[in-house]
Amino acid sequence: MDTRATGDGRTVLFAARSAVALYRLLDVLPALSGDHRITRRFTLVPGSDYDTDTLAAIDALGGRTVPWAEACERSYDLVVTASPKGDLHLLRGPHVLLPHGAGFNKSIPGEGSADSASGLDPEFLRRAARHEGAPIALHALAHPDQVATVTAVDPTSASRAKVIGDLTLERVLASSPLRDRYRAALGTGARTLLVLTSTWGPESLIRRHPELPARLARQLPYDEYQLAFIIHPNERSLLGTYELTERLAPALDAGMILAGAHDEWASVLIAADALVTDHGSAALYYCAATEDRPVVSVHGGGGELIPGSPMGVLLDRVPQLDRAEDIAEALRAYHPGPGKAAAEAAFAPPGDAVERLRTEVYALLGLTPPTHRAAPRPLQIPAPSRRVPAAFDVHVEATTNDGVRITRHPVGTGGPPGHHLAVEHGAASEQLARSAGLLLRRPLLAPTPAPVDLTWTADGWTRHTLSAYPGCRAAAALLPSGESLLRVRGHEQPYTVRAEPLTEGERIVRLDPSVALSAAHARLLARPGEMPARLNCHIGERTFHITIRPATEAEAMAAI
Structure with a gap:
C-alpha cells in the first residue's frame, strides 16, 4: 500500500525503538508544526528490550500509531528515526536519521561491531545503506567533528551527513x-x-x-x-x-x-x-x-x-x-x-537548528516551507510527585555570637538523633507525633468552605496539644501572617516567633517558620529564665534574625 499523499499532502512516519528515541523525535515536531499539508504518524520498531513505555508515551501525546506490520506494508514520504538499529529497512521511504544523545560517547559490548560508538555502528549504517527502498536521505549530526567520525566508519552514510545541530539542546x-x-x-x-x-x-x-x-x-x-x-x-x-x-x-x-x-x-x-x-x-x-x-x-x-x-x-x-x-x-x-x-566538543555553536532541519526536511518532501518561523518549544514547567518530609531530627549548636546553628535531617535517613524531633501534626504518623519534642501545625487549606465553619485558635490548639501529648515539650501554630505562636510546657505565656527575611543583592530570602520555631524552642529550653528578644539563627552560610516576644491577645486568638 502506498500512503504517500498526492498533490501538496505528505505523510511522515516517526519510527522509535524505545522511549528515549521517541523523546528525541518529539523535538523534531516544531520543524513541521503548523502545516496542514503534513500528516504525522508513529510506529514502534520491534526488537528493543526497552520499548515498554513507548506506546504509552505516544498515547499520552495524543499521537496516532500505525502497527509495525501495517507500517511495513506502506510507503511514506519521509521516515524519521533516532537510531539506526532494528529492521528500519522494512519501512519504505527516504529516511532521516537523528542522533538520540549528545555526542557518541558509549560503546555497548555485545551489540553490533566491537568498540564502535552506539549510534554510529557501521553494521547498522551499512545495513540501511544497502536497501534501495529505505535509503538514509539525511544523517543529521550535532557537531562538525561527527561528520569525520561517520566518514571513518561508513563513507556512504557520510555523503548524506549534514551538521544540523542538536534539537534537544x-x-x-x-x-x-x-x-x-x-x-x-x-x-x-x-x-x-x-x-x-x-x-x-x-x-x-x-x-x-x-x-x-x-x-x-x-x-x-x-x-x-x-x-x-x-x-x-x-x-x-x-x-x-x-x-x-x-x-x-x-x-x-x-x-x-x-x-x-x-x-x-x-x-x-x-x-x-x-x-x-x-x-x-x-x-x-x-x-x-x-x-x-x-x-x-x-x-x-x-x-x-x-x-x-x-x-x-x-x-x-x-x-x-x-x-x-x-x-x-x-x-x-x-x-x-x-x-x-x-x-564545545559535543555541540556545534547553537542556534537555528530547527530551521536548518526544516529546510532539509522540506526539500526531501518536495514542499515549500511555511512562512512562519520554526522555533524550539520551551520545556514544560515540571510537576514532580514530591514527598515533603514532615518530621525532622533537629541538631542545635550554640554559637559564639549569641545564636544557634540549626541543621535538620528528615527522620528515617539513618543519621544520629538530634537535639529534638520536630513534627508537623497531621502530616506525619501518630507514632512520630507521640515522640516529638516540638509539634507544629500549619494553617489548613480547605478545598471548599464549610457552611458552618469550625477552627482552632492558635493558643487553643497549642494548649490542647500539650495536654494530648504529654511527652511533647513545645507546641506551635504557624499563623497566616508568617509569624508563629509558640507555647513551651511550664511557661505561663505563649510567644510570638518571627524570622526576618534576608536581602541578597536584589533578592529576598525567607526562612521556613518551622526552622525558626526549632531555634526559638532550643533557646527557651536552654535558658528557661531568660527572655531573648533577638536570636541569630545560622543555616549553612546564612544568618537569619529571629525575634521572640510575648504573644498579644489578638495573636493568641488568631484562627488557624
Missing part, C-alpha cells in the same frame, strides 16, 4: 530563562539543587551506586540542599516506575525528586546548581546550558566510555566522588573549564 537553551520558574515548581528555594544523573546499563550510577541517593540524603542538611535524580528512560522502562520508586524510597521520603523522563529531566538540569554524573550524555546538556557550574564524577571506569569522546573529555578533568560523605569537598574541588570544553 536548542530546547534547553530556549528554556534557560525559565530557571527560576523551574526551581519554584521543584520547591528548591534558596537551597543548592544537587542533581544526580544516571545512564543505563551495568556501568551506570543506578546499577553501580544504588545506595548513593540515600547516603546523600543522610549526609546533606535539608535546609541547605535539595536532591533530584535523573534516570535514563531505558532503566525506567526496564524496572517500571513502581519498582524504581520502591528502590529509591528512603531518598524520596527525604524529599529527593525523581525527574520525569520527557521534558522534566531537562528542566531539572536547568534548575540545577551542581551535578553528580556517570558517563551518560545528560551531563553534556547541563554543561552547555549552565554557567560552568560544578560537575562531579562517579564513573569508575569500564569498557563503555569511549576515550576522547565529549564525555571522556569531561570525566577526565572533573573531581571524582568516592564517598557520599565527601560531596561538599568534591564540589569545592571543581574548577571552571571542563564543562565548557566538553560542551
Whole structure:
C-alpha cells in the first residue's frame, strides 16, 4: 500500500525503538508544526528490550500509531528515526536519521561491531545503506567533528551527513530563562539543587551506586540542599516506575525528586546548581546550558566510555566522588573549564537548528516551507510527585555570637538523633507525633468552605496539644501572617516567633517558620529564665534574625 499523499499532502512516519528515541523525535515536531499539508504518524520498531513505555508515551501525546506490520506494508514520504538499529529497512521511504544523545560517547559490548560508538555502528549504517527502498536521505549530526567520525566508519552514510545541530539542546537553551520558574515548581528555594544523573546499563550510577541517593540524603542538611535524580528512560522502562520508586524510597521520603523522563529531566538540569554524573550524555546538556557550574564524577571506569569522546573529555578533568560523605569537598574541588570544553566538543555553536532541519526536511518532501518561523518549544514547567518530609531530627549548636546553628535531617535517613524531633501534626504518623519534642501545625487549606465553619485558635490548639501529648515539650501554630505562636510546657505565656527575611543583592530570602520555631524552642529550653528578644539563627552560610516576644491577645486568638 502506498500512503504517500498526492498533490501538496505528505505523510511522515516517526519510527522509535524505545522511549528515549521517541523523546528525541518529539523535538523534531516544531520543524513541521503548523502545516496542514503534513500528516504525522508513529510506529514502534520491534526488537528493543526497552520499548515498554513507548506506546504509552505516544498515547499520552495524543499521537496516532500505525502497527509495525501495517507500517511495513506502506510507503511514506519521509521516515524519521533516532537510531539506526532494528529492521528500519522494512519501512519504505527516504529516511532521516537523528542522533538520540549528545555526542557518541558509549560503546555497548555485545551489540553490533566491537568498540564502535552506539549510534554510529557501521553494521547498522551499512545495513540501511544497502536497501534501495529505505535509503538514509539525511544523517543529521550535532557537531562538525561527527561528520569525520561517520566518514571513518561508513563513507556512504557520510555523503548524506549534514551538521544540523542538536534539537534537544536548542530546547534547553530556549528554556534557560525559565530557571527560576523551574526551581519554584521543584520547591528548591534558596537551597543548592544537587542533581544526580544516571545512564543505563551495568556501568551506570543506578546499577553501580544504588545506595548513593540515600547516603546523600543522610549526609546533606535539608535546609541547605535539595536532591533530584535523573534516570535514563531505558532503566525506567526496564524496572517500571513502581519498582524504581520502591528502590529509591528512603531518598524520596527525604524529599529527593525523581525527574520525569520527557521534558522534566531537562528542566531539572536547568534548575540545577551542581551535578553528580556517570558517563551518560545528560551531563553534556547541563554543561552547555549552565554557567560552568560544578560537575562531579562517579564513573569508575569500564569498557563503555569511549576515550576522547565529549564525555571522556569531561570525566577526565572533573573531581571524582568516592564517598557520599565527601560531596561538599568534591564540589569545592571543581574548577571552571571542563564543562565548557566538553560542551564545545559535543555541540556545534547553537542556534537555528530547527530551521536548518526544516529546510532539509522540506526539500526531501518536495514542499515549500511555511512562512512562519520554526522555533524550539520551551520545556514544560515540571510537576514532580514530591514527598515533603514532615518530621525532622533537629541538631542545635550554640554559637559564639549569641545564636544557634540549626541543621535538620528528615527522620528515617539513618543519621544520629538530634537535639529534638520536630513534627508537623497531621502530616506525619501518630507514632512520630507521640515522640516529638516540638509539634507544629500549619494553617489548613480547605478545598471548599464549610457552611458552618469550625477552627482552632492558635493558643487553643497549642494548649490542647500539650495536654494530648504529654511527652511533647513545645507546641506551635504557624499563623497566616508568617509569624508563629509558640507555647513551651511550664511557661505561663505563649510567644510570638518571627524570622526576618534576608536581602541578597536584589533578592529576598525567607526562612521556613518551622526552622525558626526549632531555634526559638532550643533557646527557651536552654535558658528557661531568660527572655531573648533577638536570636541569630545560622543555616549553612546564612544568618537569619529571629525575634521572640510575648504573644498579644489578638495573636493568641488568631484562627488557624
